[in-house]
Amino acid sequence: TATADGTYSFNGIATGEIKIRVDSTGNSQTTFYPNSEVIKNGITLNIQADQNTTNINITMQTINLITGNVQDANGNPIIMAKIEVFYGSWNYQAVTTTNVSGDYTIWVPSGSYKVRASTGNYVARLYGATVASPWAIGTTVNVARTFTTGGINFQLAMGGGLAGLVQDISGNVLSGAKLEILSTTGNYIVETVSSADGRYVFAGIPTGQIKIRVSTLNITRYYNNALNINNAAVLTITANQDLSSVNFQLRLNAVQTTLQISITTPSSLIVEDRVFYLEGTVSYLFIPTINVFNVSSGKVIDTVLNGSSWIVSPSIYLSTGNNQLLVYAEDVSGNVSTASITVKLVQRTISMADTVLGVTVSAEAEMGAYPTNSVLSITAISTSNITASAGIAPTGTNFVLGLDITVSPSITSLNAPLNISVLLPAGISTSKISVLYWSNLAGAWSSTGISNVSVNGRSLYFTTTHLSNFAVLSGALNSRAPTIDLIPVYEAIAGEALTINVTVSDEASVNLVQLLYQDSTSNSVVSINMISLSNNVYSAVIPASALTNTANISYWILATDGTYSSRTATFNLRIKTLTSAGSAISELVNYPNPFAAAGTTFYYVLSNQADVVIEVYTIRGEKIRTLRAAAGSEGGKRGVNRIAWSGQNDFAEDLANGVYLYIVKVKDASGSESVKKGKCAVLR
Numbered sequence: 001t002a003t004a005d006g007t008y009s010f011n012g013i014a015t016g017e018i019k020i021r022v023d024s025t026g027n028s029q030t031t032f033y034p035n036s037e038v039i040k041n042g043i044t045l046n047i048q049a050d051q052n053t054t055n056i057n058i059t060m061q062t063i064n065l066i067t068g069n070v071q072d073a074n075g076n077p078i079i080m081a082k083i084e085v086f087y088g089s090w091n092y093q094a095v096t097t098t099n100v101s102g103d104y105t106i107w108v109p110s111g112s113y114k115v116r117a118s119t120g121n122y123v124a125r126l127y128g129a130t131v132a133s134p135w136a137i138g139t140t141v142n143v144a145r146t147f148t149t150g151g152i153n154f155q156l157a158m159g160g161g162l163a164g165l166v167q168d169i170s171g172n173v174l175s176g177a178k179l180e181i182l183s184t185t186g187n188y189i190v191e192t193v194s195s196a197d198g199r200y201v202f203a204g205i206p207t208g209q210i211k212i213r214v215s216t217l218n219i220t221r222y223y224n225n226a227l228n229i230n231n232a233a234v235l236t237i238t239a240n241q242d243l244s245s246v247n248f249q250l251r252l253n254a255v256q257t258t259l260q261i262s263i264t265t266p267s268s269l270i271v272e273d274r275v276f277y278l279e280g281t282v283s284y285l286f287i288p289t290i291n292v293f294n295v296s297s298g299k300v301i302d303t304v305l306n307g308s309s310w311i312v313s314p315s316i317y318l319s320t321g322n323n324q325l326l327v328y329a330e331d332v333s334g335n336v337s338t339a340s341i342t343v344k345l346v347q348r349t350i351s352m353a354d355t356v357l358g359v360t361v362s363a364e365a366e367m368g369a370y371p372t373n374s375v376l377s378i379t380a381i382s383t384s385n386i387t388a389s390a391g392i393a394p395t396g397t398n399f400v401l402g403l404d405i406t407v408s409p410s411i412t413s414l415n416a417p418l419n420i421s422v423l424l425p426a427g428i429s430t431s432k433i434s435v436l437y438w439s440n441l442a443g444a445w446s447s448t449g450i451s452n453v454s455v456n457g458r459s460l461y462f463t464t465t466h467l468s469n470f471a472v473l474s475g476a477l478n479s480r481a482p483t484i485d486l487i488p489v490y491e492a493i494a495g496e497a498l499t500i501n502v503t504v505s506d507e508a509s510v511n512l513v514q515l516l517y518q519d520s521t522s523n524s525v526v527s528i529n530m531i532s533l534s535n536n537v538y539s540a541v542i543p544a545s546a547l548t549n550t551a552n553i554s555y556w557i558l559a560t561d562g563t564y565s566s567r568t569a570t571f572n573l574r575i576k577t578l579t580s581a582g583s584a585i586s587e588l589v590n591y592p593n594p595f596a597a598a599g600t601t602f603y604y605v606l607s608n609q610a611d612v613v614i615e616v617y618t619i620r621g622e623k624i625r626t627l628r629a630a631a632g633s634e635g636g637k638r639g640v641n642r643i644a645w646s647g648q649n650d651f652a653e654d655l656a657n658g659v660y661l662y663i664v665k666v667k668d669a670s671g672s673e674s675v676k677k678g679k680c681a682v683l684r
Contacts (some may be wrong), residue, residue: 017044022058035059062109064143068152070102070117077102078156081119087111089135110145114138115152120241122156122381123204124190131189131206159204161242162235166214167195169251177216177248184209186229186531205237214248221250227330228293230300261290261310261329261337269343271318277326279311280339286331295324301516303327318345320367347372347416354380357401358425366416370407378420379404381469397473400428405467414465419452422460422472429474435462438469447604481564482506484557491587491605493639494549494577498542504559505536511562515540527563530557549577576605584608585666585676590645593683597654599647602627602664604676609638610668616645616680617661624649624660631669647682655682 002008002022012591019042020033028148032042033056033543034218070081083104085093093113096106116132118124128139162181166174175196189210194200211232212223222232223246235243263280278571278604282288282305292301292312297319303312327339348365359380370376381402405418424430433455434622460472485503492498513530526546530538546553553573559566576674577585584607590600602614609631616625627643628634635643648654666674 001618007244013047015047015049017046019044020056020058022060028033031058031060033058050547055238060167061419064110064145065107065148065150066113066115066141066143067103067104067105067148068115070098070104070119070154070156072122073155073157075155077540078119078122081117081122081154081156084116084118086114086116093380108143110143113143115141117154118204119156121159121161121203121242123159123206125154125156127152127154133190134188151183155163157206159206160237160239162202162205162237162246162281163244164200164246164248166198166248166250168198169249171249173296174250175217177214180213180215181205182211182213182229184211184234186211206482207237207239209234209236211235212246214250216250219250221248223248225249227289227291227328228300230293230298230569231291260284261288261327261339263327263339269341270349271343271345272348277311278327278341278343279309280327281308282310282329282337283308284329284331288329288335288337290327290329293326293328294318296322301325318343320345348376350376350378352378352380355388357382359401360423361403362421363405364419364421365414366419369414369416369418370411371409371549374407374409374411376407376418377405397434397475400424400433400472400474403470403472405464405470407467411467415466416469420462420464421679424458424460424472426458428458430458430460432475433460435460435464435474436462436471436473437466438471440468480507481559481566482510482559484559484566484568486557486568487591487601488571489573489603489640490571491574491576491640492542492547492553493605494547494575495544496547496639497544498547498573498640499539500530500542500555501533501537501539502530502557503536504538504561506561509561510536510559512558512560513538514558515542515547515555516558517542517553547573547575549575576682583673585664588664588678589677590678590680594683595647596682596684597647599645600680602643602645602662604664605640605641606636606638606666607673608668610636610640610666610672612636613665614643614645615663615665617663619659619661624655626650654684657682657684 001096005594009683019039021039021042022031025570032039033045034043035058036042047053066085070078070083072078077098077100079098079100079102081098081102082095083097083106084095085106085108087093094106094108096104098104114135115127116124117127118132120356126132126138127141129137131137138611141149141152164175166179168174175194175198177194177200178191179194179200180191181202183189189206190202192200192202211234213229213232214221221227222229223235224233225248226232237243261280261282263278264274278292282290287305290303290305290310292303293299301312303310321344323343323345325341325343326339329337332389345367346364347367347369349363351360353361357380361378361380363376363378365376381404403420403422433453434447435450435453436447437450439446449466450462450464452461454461464470483505485505489498489500490649500515502513504510513532515530516525518525528540530540533539542553542555553575554570556570557568557572586607587604588602588604590602592600606612611631612635614627617623625645625648627645629641629643635641659679662678664676664678
């Protein structure tokens with residue numbers, strides 16, 4: 001115990017590691033040396049034989065307060081209401097009750113909490129919510145050291161009560177069964193468990209309609225003996241009134257008999273109308289109850305059992321698109337058998353075959369695609385019969401066949417997609433198949449509004465919202481100019497050749513890539529055919545003779561695929577004269593910046609060849625990546641240098657979004673050193 005002046009001492013402590021705790025006193029809370037509220041943050045001391053450890057001074061932490069008031073719906077104070085404080089996820093911290101004025105005060109360590117108020121048949125609430133759970137809905141109460149957090153007030157509404165008994169089919173009571181109050185749509189409200197005598201009690205249930213579920217020994221039922229929430233009985237909770245005798249009798253020991261249900265309809269259906277019949281067979285010893293559940297909508301459909309056959313018309317419960325139906329059979333002994341089927345509801349399905357062209361076409365119109373009094377039709381057409389302009393296949397492709405899709409009476413567009421499948425003629429190469437439609441407005445072929453194009457064997461699938469002539473094409477489709485990806489170079493060294501690399505891609509094939517440059521003193525344009533390297537990379541060299549300290553050079557890139565051409569902007573080169581002395585570094589930049597998954601490249605100019613080290617750091621100063629280039633190699637040669645970085649750390653892990661620092665260190669053979677710094681950002 002500390003003396004009046006706050007000093008203390010221990011004698012005869014066993015050797016080893018210890019921690020020191022000062023128990024709470026007054027308005028100070030339990031504290032671990034030197035000033036921590038929890039033991040894991042306390043400092044460990046090492047006690048050694050025949051040695052004294054001094055100056056182990058402890059600063060007590062002040063206990064902080066949460067205060068508030070609890071009232072009923074009319075503003076009257078509620079006496080002896082229980083106030084509970086939790087941290088984490090329902091970890092208990094402290095509890096108190098309200099006084100005659102409905103006020104409360106509770107001491108807690110600093111931290112973040114949820115506060116709950118409850119009493120009698122009032123509906124329990126988390127602070128900031130209208131009910132007592134789940135954890136996420138309550139407002140977090142943040143408590144700071146030496147501060148009082150006030151105004152954590154509650155107004156509780158009067159709820160109702162519910163009680164009952166849980167037994168098995170023989171009348172034996174079942175203790176420890178979990179009972180849950182749910183909304184009529186299945187949302188969780190509150191739960192309890194049955195006591196040793198099988199009884200359970202709920203108090204403070206919110207008023208309104210509810211359902212109740214019981215679970216024990218892998219058996220789950222809804223009141224009144226329903227298998228699912230849709231068939232569960234609805235109970236009405238009234239303020240300040242109790243429902244009693246809401247009892248359950250569960251069948252725990254099923255007699256194992258043969259119960260097998262099956263669907264005779266195919267495993268999946270596409271139907272054009274909400275009215276259709278689903279049927280199947282069932283074998284059983286005890287007559288089963290059979291329900292069909294629409295998993296997609298949550299609806300339950302009744303069935304008619306006739307001997308070993310059952311039938312159902314689930315018409316009104318089908319939704320547009322795919323419906324997953326589950327057939328569920330259960331007999332009086334609790335034996336269960338299920339079967340499932342997917343039923344897709346569409347507006348219309350049609351199919352046609354053209355023996356002359358050797359093609360079969362099917363179309364599936366989604367619900368609402370066109371007026372119900374209209375007729376959808378599809379015709380396969382050859383090159384000679386397609387619209388005059390449509391008879392010309394785009395560059396780089398071969399015309400396979402055409403499709404004419406119409407709706408009569410005529411409309412210009414669809415309100416929902418058509419899903420098209422085409423069995424292509426035998427012998428057609430399907431390695432590159434594309435689909436275009438003829439746009440009368442643009443007077444050209446277009447792929448806009450055509451999606452999900454795929455080929456499986458000879459079967460072609462695509463989705464469209466157009467009504468028009470369609471062209472199915474084989475070969476590489478060429479509808480746009482090549483794409484040029486150039487990281488510009490803005491500086492060259494006088495008297496030294498400069499290499500320019502560029503990436504060019506095209507949906508067909510690239511015919512020619514050229515580097516063009518112009519000297520302003522002569523106004524002549526020089527064209528150099530770029531050499532294809534690999535991975536769509538092309539390269540060319542501006543010769544040293546063109547790069548003098550008096551020249552003003554501009555350059556650009558031109559690419560063509562034989563039909564379309566594209567070019568870059570014009571870039572100007574600064575011609576820099578370097579001295580041969582020292583290891584100076586200049587013009588340091590990284591591009592792109594910010595960068596994403598493709599990484600970035602560091603660009604800089606060296607006055608002499610040298611060893612180069614690039615170190616990348618977090619903004620906290622932690623080194624995460626080191627890049628190196630030897631003297632004379634790319635990155636360490638005299639003149640313009642490039643070092644690519646993937647944007648990963650030394651463990652090949654992607655960096656998080658944020659700002660990073662980098663330092664470029666240069667050291668030449670003579671020992672001369674130079675350093676330059678920069679910043680880059682990752683934005684994925």
